[in-house]
Amino acid sequence: MQLHQFTDSAALNNDFAAKLVAILSNAISTRGAAYLVVSGGRTPQALFQALAATPLAWENVTILLADDRYLPTDSEQSNERLVKATLLQQHAAHATFISLYAEAENAFAAVPAILPRVASLPTFDAVILGMGEDGHTASLFPCSKQLAEGLADTAPAVLAAEPTSAPFQRISLSKVRLLDSRHIFLHLVGENKFPVLQQALADTDPMQMPIRAFLHHPSVSVDVMYSPK
Incomplete structure (x- = not known):
């Protein structure tokens, strides 16, 4: 685990966007395509907007979510709707998006x-992960x-x-699928997230705090991008 601390989210987003653009550009030049996994919620919205404004061969980029609430994609609480409104805009409108929604009984x-x-x-x-105050990541919830x-x-x-501690059924990528990535980031904004990170680092049981499965993985290094505000 490598911790990158910033004074505020604007500084974090500038650095993070540059890191991601470099990773995606290198993937495109090396393999002809790039694959980016993002998380929903409020935290990454400004980062998404910074990425969307950046020129890149976005037509060679595939984007998907780490998880989503099982809701119609036009729902206000759908992560897919959020990503389409903030990331798949401007230059990044040319990217391919893979949905985690399919119409079914549940x-x-x-x-x-x-x-x-x-x-x-x-x-x-x-892969860009988030973390809840209960230590969940994607829709891998301890409850x-x-x-x-x-x-x-x-x-x-x-x-x-x-x-049981959050609304809606979820669709989530599994730990093993999320770990199959060349770079894994944990994106944290807010002073309340730092004690949760410290608690996650203090023990290794992922059943109590699922983010530990990533932070303590023996062969994967997670870059933690943290700002207190």
Whole structure:
């Protein structure tokens, strides 16, 4: 784990956007394509806007979410709607987006339609994770009955989850699919997130705090991008 601290989110976003553009550009020049996994919520919106304003061969970039609430994609609380409104704009409007939504009776019934979209993708070039105050990341929640499945090394690329401490069923990439990335970032903004990070680093049990599965992984280095405001 490498901690990068910034005075404010503007400084963080400038540095983070530059890092991501360099990673994506290198992937395109080396392999002809780049794959970026992002997280939803309020924290990354300014970062998304900075990326969208940056010239890049976006037509060679594929973007998908680490997780989403199982809601119609036009819902106010859909991460897909957020990404389309903030990231897939300007230059980045030319990127390819892979949805984690399929119409079905519920999230669990939707997985068979969504799974092939993600399972067939190559190693990601960058994954941007977030972290809740309970230590969850993506939709790998400590309160979820599906957590052990999501953390298993034999897990499918995508699974459904039903947290008890947060609304809505979820569709989430599994730990093993998220770890299959050349670069993994943890994006944290707010003074309240730093004690949670310290708690996550102080022990290794991912069933209590799922972010630990990434922070303590023996062969993966996570770059933590942190600003107190």
